[in-house]
Amino acid sequence: MPNRREFLRLSIGAAWMAQAPPLDFADAPQHIHPNLKRWWPRFPLAQEIWVLPFAADAEEGMILETAAGLAGRAALHGDWRTLIYEHVDNEGYQRAFNAYCQAHSPRLLSLTLDEMVDRLHRARIVRGYLLYRYETSPRALNTLGTLEQSAKLDESANVATSLAASQSGLVVSERLAQRLERLGLKCLRDVREVTEAACWQQESRHFSRQVLGTCDPKARHVRSLMIALDAFVCSGRGDVYHQALARCQPDAPILGWGCGAEDAQTIPSSRFGLFQTATNWCHNLPVFAGESVSTPIPTSQLRTPTACRWADLDWGDGYHYATFVMSDGDNVQWVMGNFFSGSEGRYYYGDPQRGHIPLGWGIPGPSLLQLAPRTLQEIFTRATPNDDFIFYNGGGYFYPDLYGKEPGHTEALAVHAQRLRGSMEQAGVRTLAFNFQQWDSPAALAACATIATHLPELAGILAFQYDSYSAGNGAIRWVPGHAGEEIPVASCRLCIWAQTGRERETTPAGVAAWLNTMPVLGEAATSENFSWVIAHAWSRFREAEVGAPLLAEESGVPQDRDTPGSTRGYTPVLWAVQRLAPHVKVITPQEWLLRIRLRLRPQATLTSWSRETEMRLHHYPNLTKSHSLLAKAKTLLPQTGNSVIARQCFEQLKEAYLQLPPHR
Numbered sequence: 001m002p003n004r005r006e007f008l009r010l011s012i013g014a015a016w017m018a019q020a021p022p023l024d025f026a027d028a029p030q031h032i033h034p035n036l037k038r039w040w041p042r043f044p045l046a047q048e049i050w051v052l053p054f055a056a057d058a059e060e061g062m063i064l065e066t067a068a069g070l071a072g073r074a075a076l077h078g079d080w081r082t083l084i085y086e087h088v089d090n091e092g093y094q095r096a097f098n099a100y101c102q103a104h105s106p107r108l109l110s111l112t113l114d115e116m117v118d119r120l121h122r123a124r125i126v127r128g129y130l131l132y133r134y135e136t137s138p139r140a141l142n143t144l145g146t147l148e149q150s151a152k153l154d155e156s157a158n159v160a161t162s163l164a165a166s167q168s169g170l171v172v173s174e175r176l177a178q179r180l181e182r183l184g185l186k187c188l189r190d191v192r193e194v195t196e197a198a199c200w201q202q203e204s205r206h207f208s209r210q211v212l213g214t215c216d217p218k219a220r221h222v223r224s225l226m227i228a229l230d231a232f233v234c235s236g237r238g239d240v241y242h243q244a245l246a247r248c249q250p251d252a253p254i255l256g257w258g259c260g261a262e263d264a265q266t267i268p269s270s271r272f273g274l275f276q277t278a279t280n281w282c283h284n285l286p287v288f289a290g291e292s293v294s295t296p297i298p299t300s301q302l303r304t305p306t307a308c309r310w311a312d313l314d315w316g317d318g319y320h321y322a323t324f325v326m327s328d329g330d331n332v333q334w335v336m337g338n339f340f341s342g343s344e345g346r347y348y349y350g351d352p353q354r355g356h357i358p359l360g361w362g363i364p365g366p367s368l369l370q371l372a373p374r375t376l377q378e379i380f381t382r383a384t385p386n387d388d389f390i391f392y393n394g395g396g397y398f399y400p401d402l403y404g405k406e407p408g409h410t411e412a413l414a415v416h417a418q419r420l421r422g423s424m425e426q427a428g429v430r431t432l433a434f435n436f437q438q439w440d441s442p443a444a445l446a447a448c449a450t451i452a453t454h455l456p457e458l459a460g461i462l463a464f465q466y467d468s469y470s471a472g473n474g475a476i477r478w479v480p481g482h483a484g485e486e487i488p489v490a491s492c493r494l495c496i497w498a499q500t501g502r503e504r505e506t507t508p509a510g511v512a513a514w515l516n517t518m519p520v521l522g523e524a525a526t527s528e529n530f531s532w533v534i535a536h537a538w539s540r541f542r543e544a545e546v547g548a549p550l551l552a553e554e555s556g557v558p559q560d561r562d563t564p565g566s567t568r569g570y571t572p573v574l575w576a577v578q579r580l581a582p583h584v585k586v587i588t589p590q591e592w593l594l595r596i597r598l599r600l601r602p603q604a605t606l607t608s609w610s611r612e613t614e615m616r617l618h619h620y621p622n623l624t625k626s627h628s629l630l631a632k633a634k635t636l637l638p639q640t641g642n643s644v645i646a647r648q649c650f651e652q653l654k655e656a657y658l659q660l661p662p663h664r
Contacts, residue, residue, distance in 0.1 A: 022208035022230040036293070036426060037419040039253050040211075040370045041229070043072060043290040047081040048107040050116055054087050059134050059173040060113055061220040062157065063180075066164050066171040067120055069227025072286030073165055074125050076228060083290075084116065084224075088283050092341035096288060096374035103296045117170065117183050128188040129172040129180050130163055132156035135217045153235055153259065157217040159191045159199045161226060161233040166206050171223070197240045200232065207232035209249045212274060214241070214258030214265070221333075222256050225285045235259045245272035250404060250412035251419065253367070253396060256280045263466060266397055267437070273404035273412025275396030277367055281333035288372045293426060301377045302369065303428040304389045308590045310609055311657045315647050316595055319585040320518045321530050323592040324496075324573050325433060325462060327469075328537045329362020329392030336368075336375050340382070347569030348537070354570055355384030357577045360462075360589035362392025362433055366423040376427070388588035390431045390462065394420055399437050399466070400447035413447055417454035424455060431589050433462040439472050439491055445479055448489045452481035460593035462532060464492040469534050470504040476527040476596065486604045488596050493531040496572050498539035498554040507541060507553040508572045512579035520583050523643050525599035532592065535573045540566045543575060602646040606653060607637055613657045620660065629656035 055061035064086055074080035085097065101108065111119070120126040135154040160171040169188045172180050177187070191199075213226035213233035226233050232244050236258020250273045257280035258265050266276055279285070293299050326348065328334065340349035349361065361379075368376040379389075394400075394416060404412030424430065432451070436444045440463075448461055458481060465471040472491020481487035494514055495505035504514065511533055521529040542565045544552035553575070557566050577586050587595070597605040610633055617626055629652045636649040 022206070022210070036369065036422040038370060039251075039366065039419065040289060041076060042292055042370070043083070043228075043286050044075045044081060045104050045290045046075075046083040046106045046287065048109060049101075049287065050082060050084050050109050050111045050119070052084065052086050052111055052113060052116060054089060055113070055220075058218065058220050059176055062134075062171050062173065062223070063117065063176065064113060065220050065223040066161065066227055067116055067126065068224035068284070068286060069164065070125050070168060070170070071120065072224060072228035073230070075286070080123075080125065083287050085284050085287050090337050090342040092337060092339075092345070092375065092378070093283060095378065096372070097284070099374050100287065100291065103291075114179070114183060117180065117185070121183065121185055125168065126170055126185070127168040128170075128186045129177070130160040130167060130169040131177055131187050131190045131192060132160040132171060132173060133192045134173040134175065153217055155196045155217055155235060156192050156194060158196055158215055158233045158235060159194045161213070161215070161223050162196075162199055162207065162231075163189065163191065163203065164227045165230045166203070196234045197238075200234070200240050200243060204232065204243075204247065206230070209247055210252050211255060212244055212248055212252060213255045215256045215280070216259050219256070219280060222279045222282045222285065225279075225282075225289075226255050228286050231255060236265050242268055242272075245269055245274055246406070248272065248274055250409055251275070251415040253277050266399065267402060270399040270402040271405045271409075273406070273409040275394070275398040275416070276330075277364070277396055278331040279333050279367075279371075282336055285371050288374060289370065291373050292370070293373070297373050297377050299426070301381055302373060302426060304380055305383055306385055306387055306389070306588070307428050307430070308388075308588060308594060310594050310598070311654050313591070313594060313598060313654075315650060316599065317522055318520055319583055320515065320520050321592055321595055322515055322580070322584055322586050323358065323360060323532045323589045324577070324586065325360040325390060325532060325534055325589060326362060326537055326569065326573075327534050329390065329433075330364050330395070330397045332364050332367050332371065335363060335379075336372050340378070347567060347571070349379065349382070351570040353574060355386050357574060358386045358388065358586050358588045359570070359573060360388045360390050360431070362390045364395045365389070365391045365427050365429055366395035366420060369423055369426065386588070388431070388590055389427070389429050390433050390589055391420070391424060391427075391429050392433050393435055394432055394451070395423065397435070400434050400451065401436050401438060401441055401444035403447060405443075413450050414454070417451045420451070421455055424457065430457050430459040431462065431593060432458065433464070436463060436465050439463040439465040440475065440477055440489075445477055445489065448487070449479040449481075452479055452487040454482070456482040458482070458487055459590050460488040460490060460596065462492070462589065463489050464534060468500075468502055468505060469495050469497070470502070473504065474527055474531050476530075476600065478601065485608050486597075486601050488593060488600070490527075490530070490532060490593070490596065492534050494533045495536055496533060496539065496576060497536040498541060498557065498559055507551055508576035509544065509548070509553055509579055510550040512576045513550055515584050516581040518584070521599060525643070527600070529599070530592065530596055532589065533576075535569070537569055539572070540568045541572045541575075542566050546579070598650065602643070602650070603637065603640040606633070606640055606646065606649050609657075610634055610637065610653055613653060616660050616663070617656070623659055626656040626659040629653070
């Protein structure tokens with residue numbers, strides 16, 4: 001605890017912070033990496049951390065989350081350097097926290113919930129509490145996909161969370177109010193009858209324009225970050241949701257996840273130029289968001305170790321090229337938790353068979369770099385040579401063909417692309433995957449061109465459609481990229497997805513059977529020589545014998561729970577690959593896109609690669625053989641519409657490039 005003089009100083013500071021304007025993220029402690037643009041402020045590193053046991057009771061969890069948010073807000077606004085950490089029974093969180101503590105040596109103090117509340121109250125970080133009514137309806141948490149917009153929810157938990165920052169108040173339910181009173185806290189405001197709309201109408205000027213929070217009123221997670229950042233918090237439904245979206249700055253993130261169907265959340269947020277983060281089950285973000293590149297995580301450990309160069313390719317005749325991508329990598333809470341640890345990690349990045357086949361893993365890279373860099377560090381340092389990485393949905397969930405379509409928000413997509421560049425350069429990731437409402441509409445292709453022109457190292461864009469993912473059937477469109485390059489926008493051909501009833505969204509055996517009929521690459525190259533497959537992360541299958549009906553792997557397998565013998569994630573992809581004919585070659589997504597560029601746009605691609613080689617060779621005038629090979633390749637460039645000459649040009653260019661010293 002602070003001494004008397006320190007206590008007085010903090011008390012004065014706490015009184016000011018209750019009325020402080022919303023934080024300008026540019027004024028918060030910043031990332032030291034010069035090319036990274038921030039969506040989130042960097043929290044100060046903690047000098048002391050109060051460690052609390054996991055709050056299994058949702059109403060106690062609401063108190064814990066809001067206390068952590070007020071402590072985090074005090075750290076961002078003033079000299080308070082004590083943060084709150086909730087122990088989570090997940091190996092990924094535990095490893096990340098242990099690494100944080102080893103790097104920064106904060107004082108650790110184990111406290112109960114009541115002890116934490118008492119200390120925050122005495123330090124004037126907490127002035128009292130806001131009284132809400134915990135919703136006791138029988139509906140399941142966050143499963144409102146069919147709920148009408150007019151359906152009644154008790155929104156008071158979200159109202160209390162919205163007001164917690166300005167009131168310096170904990171969010172406390174009716175059941176726990178007397179317990180807080182016994183600790184000396186008084187009710188600052190009773191919001192049990194206040195709606196989100198009324199709160200917005202009365203208080204909107206006090207909320208940040210740089211972030212929005214959406215929560216199911218039953219959920220308590222990630223409210224800590226919402227409070228620390230002065231976010232308005234709503235259930236993501238109706239007029240108040242649209243009004244809050246409209247007030248936010250272009251390309252602002254949405255914390256949490258609201259009520260209602262997926263597209264009902266994401267269509268309006270996309271139109272107003274905001275992206276979803278799917279952070280609704282995250283823990284302890286104010287602690288983890290204090291670290292960044294080089295402070296102290298080495299830059300090399302926040303960079304993919306599995307990049308593919310064009311000079312690693314061969315000409316490639318005689319194969320049909322396929323690549324597989326795991327879905328839902330825009331989901332921050334999943335990637336931080338059960339992606340590689342916890343109860344489900346064994347299905348995904350924690351699968352002991354991982355590395356046996358090339359696979360593209362979608363990750364929310366930009367958010368991880370700023371909110372949870374230890375998670376990204378573990379993903380990259382544990383990668384095998386067959387693990388490739390994609391910034392899924394650009395690192396946050398939005399529909400590019402709708403992004404910023406509302407008047408006054410049209411700059412959102414360009415802002416996102418500019419910010420995305422620094423994250424991609426830091427992580428060494430060159431591939432994007434996007435979910436579109438209509439993957440090849442003029443709006444979608446214009447959006448892809450906007451993104452591509454801002455990203456010099458972009459290899460290509462993997463496109464899938466909200467309904468259905470495989471609507472494009474492998475077709476490829478081309479858009480202008482940086483410096484006039486042509487960038488492929490390649491649609492998904494097939495999905496490993498259980499019980500959809502759709503022909504191209506089927507079992508591992510069904511996908512393999514389809515790929516085995518696809519044509520191989522030869523002198524004439526078309527999009528039919530290339531296929532990419534989404535593996536639906538949540539679909540469950542049961543292994544079937546070779547020769548069984550193609551739908552046997554999904555037959556009778558419940559999709560809402562684990563059952564003996566069923567599995568999902570990585571293993572069904574492995575089954576599909578094991579059933580492929582020898583002429584189907586599985587490669588990483590980055591290699592797949594580079595091969596498409598080489599064979600379907602050889603002249604433009606070889607011209608670009610020759611410029612890269614010439615720039616490198618400029619520093620090595622004594623490499624006479626390489627200079628000679630480059631000169632010969634350049635004379636062939638005008639004739640590379642002919643596949644035979646294109647192959648000769650490629651091989652001379654590659655040989656010239658491989659004479660160069662390793663690029664650093």
